Amino acid sequence: MAKKAEQRRKQILKAAFQAATEKGYESVTLQDIADYADVSKGVTNYYFKNKSDVFTQLFEWITTRIYEKEAASISEQETAIGKLEAYIDRVFISPEENKNFYRVYLDFLSQVKNNDSYKEINQKFYENCWSIGREIIQQGLEEEIFEVDDVEQTVISIRCMIDGSLIQWLMRDDDRLHDYYRNACYESILQILRYKK
Template sequence: MVRYKKSEEKRKQILHAAFQALAAAGYDAVTLQTIADHAGVSKGVVHYYFASKEAVLVELLEWLTGKISARETAAVREQTTAAGKLAAYIDSAFAGPSKNRSFYRVYLDFLARASRIEAYKDINRRFYDSCAAISAEVLTLGQQEGIFVRELSPETTAPLIRALIDGCLIQWLMTGSDEDHTAFRDSCHAAVLKLLSI
């Protein structure tokens, strides 16, 4: 049991190092050696846990999107009203300048390849299914509470909510300004409310 735990900890250390390497240098510049350097281990250790750079990156994308989905779902579940759930969802997505910058630098690299690499496409689809489930929960509750437009379909509206969130975060990333992060979050919240509200 102890050996298994150490093995899992080492895998997580390598995944975290891969994330740091991607955030710092970008997809094309990352190799097993740069991942090993960031992890403070030999290239052989990385190769022991992962057959290739691609294997590391597939697991990294799965780990990252799973972590974000879990965090956003937990934040929404703590709230009891549609307004509270929506605010919690957007606040959770706007995790902070440093976290958002690192994640979106890495995530945009993956998205650029998702149309050609089936594994990335599948992971991304599962991530957006999770996002759609959160958005649909918020919308449906708001419709029951009478604060969101009843005619809106969760199937077609839920993806738009995430599109607004990601769009605002990508636009913020392009500004390069930490000071603007809160303003983009607030604008995103206002835009989603405008989309949903009566």
């Protein structure tokens, strides 16, 4: 029972994500979501309070999932450089996936100013991202291959570099530049970490 309800919920969230990548947050209607999910309009209102509720749960879901995958990727690696490379590889996963996520994420960010729960969800996402940065830096300090003045400032800068790169890449709308931006991002982060050797 609860299992089927959960399945429906996920089905609707996926439909909302797909609709948002194609039409953008604001212009997606409840009808669009229902169409993408292949259900009638009433179903969405049956499982969610309203449109904002759908997107709150969607953002929570995708930001959590992304963090979990990133965290899993770096924990498989032992060395600082291994962790950093795994992180960058996971973040720049593919043009297709990056495009889908960042399109919706940009919409989400532009809504943060109007919606406190969105702000909270994003804050939590940032904290998760920073914790990944922290793990990489600490490993690098132990190995004595990084040199940073302030760990907290550096984890923040790393996330700035990643988001800035993917947003700029997305705006240029050229899949061939994906590798170029990954590389630029990776090398800049190494500079920020004063990577030795």
